[in-house]
Amino acid sequence: MSGTSQINKQAPILGKFASIITFLSIALYFTGWIYRWAYFGFFRIQITSLDFPIESFFFIPIYVFLGNFQALIKAILILALSIVAIFLSHKFLHWRKFPTILSSPLIKELVIVAWILIALFWIARWEGEASAWRAASNNSSLLPVVTLIQPDNQLGLGYNPKDATYASLEKARVIGDVGLLVNKMRGREVKIPGTSSQTGDWRFLIANKGWIYLFQALPPNANHKDRPLVLAIREGDGKQLMILSPTAFEEKSP
Numbered sequence: 001m002s003g004t005s006q007i008n009k010q011a012p013i014l015g016k017f018a019s020i021i022t023f024l025s026i027a028l029y030f031t032g033w034i035y036r037w038a039y040f041g042f043f044r045i046q047i048t049s050l051d052f053p054i055e056s057f058f059f060i061p062i063y064v065f066l067g068n069f070q071a072l073i074k075a076i077l078i079l080a081l082s083i084v085a086i087f088l089s090h091k092f093l094h095w096r097k098f099p100t101i102l103s104s105p106l107i108k109e110l111v112i113v114a115w116i117l118i119a120l121f122w123i124a125r126w127e128g129e130a131s132a133w134r135a136a137s138n139n140s141s142l143l144p145v146v147t148l149i150q151p152d153n154q155l156g157l158g159y160n161p162k163d164a165t166y167a168s169l170e171k172a173r174v175i176g177d178v179g180l181l182v183n184k185m186r187g188r189e190v191k192i193p194g195t196s197s198q199t200g201d202w203r204f205l206i207a208n209k210g211w212i213y214l215f216q217a218l219p220p221n222a223n224h225k226d227r228p229l230v231l232a233i234r235e236g237d238g239k240q241l242m243i244l245s246p247t248a249f250e251e252k253s254p
Contacts, residue, residue, distance in 0.1 A: 038128025
């Protein structure tokens with residue numbers, strides 16, 4: 001009888017432990033997903049178009065909460081506010097004397113889960129957008145500067161080093177706003193040594209599902225409403241060359 005009684009006492013403990021582990025896993029994955037959603041959304045890339053290992057989402061919260069001191073303080077404040085919100089919500093349910101079903105332990109637990117997920121959503125979103133801004137700014141970005149070389153019959157953009165002219169677009173067919181290509185993009189895709197340029201360096205964002213994503217870093221005078229130009233280029237058959245560097249090339253004076 002004593003053995004049976006001990007097992008009966010341990011069962012609720014094991015059940016609660018399993019519930020905590022399950023919720024913790026959901027919270028970690030949720031935080032990682034929202035962070036990446038906000039980060040790549042800054043560059044106008046849908047996270048559903050990218051392919052990440054599921055386990056990678058569980059490690060992102062480490063950076064979200066401990067990546068820098070400011071992020072840690074912000075997370076502590078938001079979680080503290082969520083605790084206050086949980087307390088007030090429970091008091092509200094008690095004071096209003098709702099029916100028994102609304103004041104049951106299950107509803108109280110759902111209130112706790114809801115407020116925690118709301119807090120994690122905003123923490124992950126703000127940190128994702130802040131990280132994307134740091135990556136997009138030419139002065140603070142740690143992403144590698146990139147140089148992409150492709151045959152002129154595969155890409156309608158780029159500098160032709162042989163005769164200093166742009167590749168012809170006679171055989172190209174454009175769908176959408178031509179101004180994005182002709183007015184906004186053309187002439188900004190290269191930085192020629194020895195000439196002044198007001199544009200940011202081209203940097204490597206990610207390679208995923210056979211696509212290479214490059215973006216032009218924002219200049220120092222950019223505001224938080226600005227977004228970088230992003231190129232999505234299909235990986236070819238080995239005819240392209242990408243050069244990655246921590247910083248842009250600086251021409252040395254003789």
